[in-house]
Amino acid sequence: MKNQTAITRKYPDAPRPAVGAVVFKDDTVLLVLRGNSPSRGMWAIPGGSVRLGETLQAAAEREILEETGVVIRAGDPILVFDAIERDNRGAVRFHYVIVDLTADYVSGVPRAGDDAADARWIRESELGRLPVNPATRRLLAEKFNFGRQA
Numbered sequence: 001m002k003n004q005t006a007i008t009r010k011y012p013d014a015p016r017p018a019v020g021a022v023v024f025k026d027d028t029v030l031l032v033l034r035g036n037s038p039s040r041g042m043w044a045i046p047g048g049s050v051r052l053g054e055t056l057q058a059a060a061e062r063e064i065l066e067e068t069g070v071v072i073r074a075g076d077p078i079l080v081f082d083a084i085e086r087d088n089r090g091a092v093r094f095h096y097v098i099v100d101l102t103a104d105y106v107s108g109v110p111r112a113g114d115d116a117a118d119a120r121w122i123r124e125s126e127l128g129r130l131p132v133n134p135a136t137r138r139l140l141a142e143k144f145n146f147g148r149q150a
Contacts, residue, residue: 020047
């Protein structure tokens, strides 16, 4: 099933629903270094695809555990946006409709899993030195006042 899912992500026939979870612990935020497109090589809010019959909260809890090893309790949506990537011919290579949720940290130590190249708690002072996805940077600054000075 996982291989079939990976194949249908590229050049989809319709947008794919996805979730992310904004998780804070002390003075840090949980971010992943994307190992795959879209946003490969950039730090971003962890998350992934929503499965058929899965609530947004259940999808976020599952995806964050798979991608980072961290257990969360997902809350309410905070941001909805499109992530669209086109190839050099202009064809849509990826199209996700992403719903980012607030989440509470429950337990676990971040480790890269699933399609993440790295996962860790990031301090506000580090954001300015890292290649952070622009949507992630904007979300953290505008909704949480995290990283404005970074």
